[in-house]
Amino acid sequence: MKQFSPFLLLSFASANELAMKPPMGWRSWNLFGENVSQSLLESIMDHMVSRTRSVDGVPTSLCDLGYCDVGLDDNWQACGSYSDSHIPLNFHDEEGTPQINFDLFPDMKSMTDYAHSLGLTAGWYGNNCICREHFTHDRRFYEGDVKMFIDLGFDGWKLDGCGSKLDLQLYDELLTAAGVEAVVENCHWGMRIAPPFEPTLDWCPWNFFRTSGDVRANYASIMGNLKSTYKYADSLLSRPGCWxxxxxxxxxxxxxxxxxxxxxxxxxxxxxxxxxxxxxSSPLVLGMDVRNATVMDAVWDVVANKEAIAINQAWYGHAGGPFKSSTDRFTTLSDVNPAEVDSGVLKHRGLKEYEEALKETGSFRTPDWQYLYKPLSDDGSKFAVLLMNSRDEAADLVLDFTDIPNFKGGQVSVRDVWERKDVGDFEGSMTVNVKSHDAAFFTVSVV
Structure with a gap:
């Protein structure tokens, strides 16, 4: 398994030198979809900083934990607001200025100001999928987007893959020329078609990049999307500033x-x-209804687990990935095939290249069990490990410590991340019973 020094990798992070740790925050699509508005986003902002729950007895907000960005995800634009007989521009005018739906967003600048007053950052959304555009690839439309982004006071944006403005290098150059720093999400679904949407070891004009189609709230989709990241960790293309x-x-x-x-x-x-x-080391972007006490009570212990977050934010030369898995496959995952789901969405968008690429992957069936790791030290003395059980029943999973890549060997001390308590000292291996679709999460430190 290739692994570089954490200091060497900093030299080819994203050009803007932002997001040196995986970004954390909240975006609107999974909760609101198309039914989003300024008032709804501002209500979410209030709850991102509310300290109605505690961690270790201390009143703690989501922003206190690191989730400090609130992002808008489509449907702010005034669809069909400009067109002529020759060029249907949809929501940009002829000069390249995007048009806002003021019924839904009466004053976007006041919305970003409100976020900043709460200690939050605000994320915008571009190259939109709702009323996507086909004739706005001229430079003036990029310039219009960047000018409005700056004027409205946004701190970052998600650049989707539906419209015709696909040159992320140009966006980066315009932001740099304006002296503006912005955390940029490249949302092009793991495509490998021109223009390039994957980073190289010395080029990444964005801060994090989508490796898959849209994830959905079912286990099959999650496992399929997870698999799409593995090659980027192994090739060292997921790293500080470019996750x-x-x-x-x-x-x-x-x-x-x-x-x-x-x-x-x-x-x-x-x-x-x-x-x-x-x-x-994925960006941790929430999408649940943070205003709903029942929802928050159910997930608080998971999303507020400081030890899991600390593992996510750590960097020691490798983003994390699988190191051992069952040769047997959990076949019932084919009941919901993310490739087929996304294919239907993407066919509607007209992205035939990606649709065909998804079909080639077949079902995202996953091993009965698989083990993931992430180094937590430079010298092979500490790791995080995740033991995932995808079967329909509980299983005893055996972790042989010598299987962990770059493990230096010897007796180890094991800590349970979920329970946030020490388990004990082990030598050679340990066995843990893991429920169906659950995962045991540990740190392993050489004694």
Missing amino acids: SYPDMLEVGCSDGPGGDIDKGLTSEESRSHFGAWSII
Whole structure:
């Protein structure tokens, strides 16, 4: 397994030198879908800083834990607001200025000001999917987007893949020329078509990049999207300032815009999902209704687990990924095939290249069990490990410590991340019983 020094990798992080740790926050799509507005977003902002719950007896907000960005995810634009007989621009005018739906967002600048007054950052959304555009690839439309982004006071944005403005390098150059720093999400679903949407070891004009289609609130979708990140960790393309991202967290989400496939997660699946996104250094972007006390009570111990978050935010030369798995496959995952789900969405968007690529992957069936790891030291003396059980029944999973890549050997001390308590000292291996669709999460430190 290739591994570089954490200091060497800093030299080829994203050019803007932001997001040196995986970004954390909240975005609107999984909760509101198309039915979003300024008043709804501001109500979310209030609850991101509310200290109505505690960690270790201390009143703690989501922002206190690191979730300090609130992002808008489509449908702010005035669709069909400009067109002529030759060029249907949809929501940009002829000069390149995007048009806002003022019925939904009467004063976006006051919204970003409100976020800043609460100690939050605000995320915008571009290259939109609702009323996507086909004739706005001229430079003036990029310039119009960047000018409005600056004028409205946003701190970052999600650049989706539906419209015709696909040159993320140009966006980066315009922001740099304006002297503006912005955390940028490249949301092009793991495509490998021109223009390039994957980073190289010395090029990354964004801060995190989607590796998959949209994740949905079911276990099959989560496991399929998780798998899409593995190659980027192994090739060292997921690193500080340029993180691979299998989409937003579905913890606490159900009955979302995916319809029947957004049935929601069990408590075990939520824990497995959050643990997986934590150990692979994915950005942690929430989408549940933070205003709903019942929802928050159900997921608080997961999303507020400081030890899991600390593992996510750590960097010691490798983003995290699998190191051992069963040769048997859990076949019932084919009941909901993320490739087929996303294919339907993408066919509607007209992205035939990605649709065909998804079909080639077949079902995202996953091993009966798989083990993921992430180094937590430079010298092979400490690791995080996640033991995932995808079977329909509980299973005894055996962790042989010598299987962990770059493990230096010897007796180890094991700590349970979920329970936040020490388990004990072991030598050679340990066995743990893991429930169906659950994951055991440990740190392993050489004594």
